[in-house]
Amino acid sequence: MMKRLFLAIAPDEAQLKQLTQLQASLNGEGRLVPRGNLHMTLAFLGQCSDTQQEALSNALARLAHQGRLPAFEVTLDTLVHWSRPKILCLKGVARDPQLLSLFDLCQQLAQQQGLHTSEHNFTPHITLMRKAKTLPELKAPSLTLSGHALHLYHSQSSEQGVQYKVLSSWPLCETK
Template identity: 85%
Template sequence: MKRLFLAIAPDAAQLEQLTQLQASLDGEGRLVPRDNLHMTLAFLGQCSEAQQEALSESLARLAHQRRLPTFEVTLNTLEHWVKPKILCLKGAARDPGLISLFNQCQRLAQQLGLHTSEHSFTPHITLMRKAKMLPELKAPSLSLSGHALHLYHSQSSEQGVLYKVLASWPLTAPKA
């Protein structure tokens, strides 16, 4: 069994912006390592080999049919979520492509008997864990474009949690 999730990875320029933002965070907490920064679309929980295969096949088919849409989302609000104790950069899901992609990921998870979100979708990137408060800081505006959907394996290690990309599928612009 592997602990898996579907997410979008920031590109190099976006990663640079995010790490600069992290550098300005002076709060108690643990910064998320640069290589772990991502925007989750579906946390799937523990997956069997068969579930992972079925998920990969479904996503490959959707990608081949050009049914995994590209999108843009602006993350521009710094927020402290008390219960999970995280500090994140969040935005609003307005792009129909993003909403469609989120819904497809949740539907696939449900069909395969995997974890589905009980919360409404808030696009965000977690910057810090074990955060105690919201720093007084103006949040930058980060425009995140989705060009590929990644299946990540969340692995615990002595260095902390590592996120490893197991598979990726291209997102395509809808035909005009």
């Protein structure tokens, strides 16, 4: 069975609270991303077979066991409107070499499995609103996202809209 999958970092409870407070202050036209769907994508994988998912999961489990999935920090502090996908996001700059290393690793694993890889440079961001028409005039808070676990998500369509379900998680480790 084919599943629409992606690798991402989930905000912790305090960060989710900060993000939902920011969402509450957005008065633009659009559709807020549900609290449970807020995340920072490292690799959109597209449609994956069970075989590809298993191979990817095994590779990530091996890397986690070897301590090769690095923990990181990134500060998201700029509210942006991307007109092409019509989304409003909180974004930052990938300055932490550990974050860049983890992004590259996720892209390499996707490529090895014949899955989708990004054609864009990595811009760390969390999408707050879809079908956004404009950028609201408000100051974005500064949110420091600490990556402690990498999650494999399944994007499932339902009558209530798209829901993201965590299928597997691997701990990120502090590098020495």
